[in-house]
Amino acid sequence: MERIADSVxxxxxxxxxxxxxxxxxxxxxxxxxxxxxxxxxxxxxxxALGDALDAAGFDWSDVRAILLTHQDGDHAGAxxxxxxxxxxxxxxxxxxxxxxxxxxxxxxxxxxxxxxxPVDVELVGGERFRTDAGPMEVVFxxxxxxxxxxxxFPEERLLVAADALTADEDGLQGPSEHFTIDIxxxxxxxxxxxxxxxxxxxxxxxxxVAADSDRIAEIADSLGA
Numbered sequence: 426m427e428r429i430a431d432s433v434x435x436x437x438x439x440x441x442x443x444x445x446x447x448x449x450x451x452x453x454x455x456x457x458x459x460x461x462x463x464x465x466x467x468x469x470x471x472x473a474l475g476d477a478l479d480a481a482g483f484d485w486s487d488v489r490a491i492l493l494t495h496q497d498g499d500h501a502g503a504x505x506x507x508x509x510x511x512x513x514x515x516x517x518x519x520x521x522x523x524x525x526x527x528x529x530x531x532x533x534x535x536x537x538x539x540x541x542x543p544v545d546v547e548l549v550g551g552e553r554f555r556t557d558a559g560p561m562e563v564v565f566x567x568x569x570x571x572x573x574x575x576x577x578f579p580e581e582r583l584l585v586a587a588d589a590l591t592a593d594e595d596g597l598q599g600p601s602e603h604f605t606i607d608i609x610x611x612x613x614x615x616x617x618x619x620x621x622x623x624x625x626x627x628x629x630x631x632x633x634v635a636a637d638s639d640r641i642a643e644i645a646d647s648l649g650a
Contacts, residue, residue, distance in 0.1 A: 459489030521572025568611025592631025
C-alpha cells in the first residue's frame with residue numbers, strides 16, 4: 426500500500442509473467458460515504474486487491490463505488506468479482522460502458538473477455554465528486570482507449586492519470602504507443618492534462634512520480650499535440 430496523497434491510496438498488484446514481474450496500480454479514494462475504487466485490476470486478482478485494501482486499513486465493506494478509467498482487461502477484469510464482494514455502484518464513461526456491460530466485446534485482446542457488469546452511472550467528463558482529498562474531477566482523456574478518463578484533485582495538485590500517461594525510472598512519460606488505439610487522440614488528451622496545476626502524477630503503469638504541468642506539456646509537444 427502506498428499513500429499517494431491525503432486520503433488517496435495506491436493498491437498495487439504484482440504478477441509474475443514470462444518476462445518478469447509486472448505491477449498494476451488501482452487506487453482508492455476515501456470519502457465521507459466510504460471508498461471509491463479507481464479500477465478493479467486483472468481477472469483473478471480480486472483477492473490481491475482485497476489484500477491491498479487490508480494493508481491500507483480498509484476492507485470490502487468500506488467500498489461504495491468503483492470508477493473505471495476505461496475498458497481494458499487489466500483495469501476491469503476483476504470488476505465482477507469486486508462487485509460481488511462489495512455491491513458497489515459502478516461508474517464509467519458513456520463511451521466505455523458498452524464494452525463493460527457486454528453489449529460489445531472489449532476492443533483489445535484476442536477475443537476473450539472478462540465477465541460483463543452493468544454500469545450504473547455513465548460519465549461524460551467534467552463531473553466533480555466530494556472526497557476527503559477535496560474535489561475529484563473527471564477529465565475525459567480518450568486515445569489510449571475509447572472513453573478513457575483521468576481524475577484530478579486540485580487541492581492536492583494530484584493527477585490520477587490511469588493510462589493517459591506512464592512512468593518509469595526516468596520519471597513521467599507519455600502513453601504506451603503499442604497499447605494506444607488512437608495516438609493522435611491520446612496526444613490531445615495529454616495536452617488537455619497539461620492545462621492542470623499538477624505536482625504529483627499517479628500512473629497505472631509506473632506508479633507515482635513528481636511531475637508538473639511543464640513536464641506534461643513537454644510530453645504533449647513530443648507527441649505532436
